[in-house]
Amino acid sequence: MNNSMQFYNFVSLLFCALTFAQAATLQGKSETQDVDKCSLPIEPGTGTASLSRFAFDGSQCVAFIYSGLGGNANRFPIIQECEAECENK
Numbered sequence: 245m246n247n248s249m250q251f252y253n254f255v256s257l258l259f260c261a262l263t264f265a266q267a268a269t270l271q272g273k274s275e276t277q278d279v280d281k282c283s284l285p286i287e288p289g290t291g292t293a294s295l296s297r298f299a300f301d302g303s304q305c306v307a308f309i310y311s312g313l314g315g316n317a318n319r320f321p322i323i324q325e326c327e328a329e330c331e332n333k
Contacts, residue, residue: 279317281300281316281317281318281329281330282300282318282329282330282333283302283318284316284317284318285316285318286299286301286306286308286318287314287315287316287318287319288308288309288310288311288315289310289311289312289313289314289315290311290313290314290315291311291312291313291314292311292312292313293310293311293312293313294309294311295309295310295311295312296309296310297309297310297319297320297321298319298320298321298322298323298325298326299318299319299320299326300318300326300329300330300331304331305320305323305326305327305330305331307323
């Protein structure tokens with residue numbers, strides 16, 4: 245493989261990596277931007293895992309089982325984080 249072909253492959257790979265990184269960043273912002281996560285419904289997701297998480301049900305933080313895939317931003321790893329974010333609003 246000559247140098248020009250190696251350079252082309254490098255530039256193509258770099259472009260793909262940067263495009264993917266930018267798309268992932270934009271997707272993360274769109275999920276949480278301008279949304280009060282505490283007002284979202286509790287969604288267990290669509291995966292197959294069984295992860296213990298906490299969510300705000302409108303009046304208090306409650307435990308639920310998260311499937312590990314999908315769902316929404318109303319999901320916290322520990323109850324204290326849920327309470328700090330959602331209770332007393």
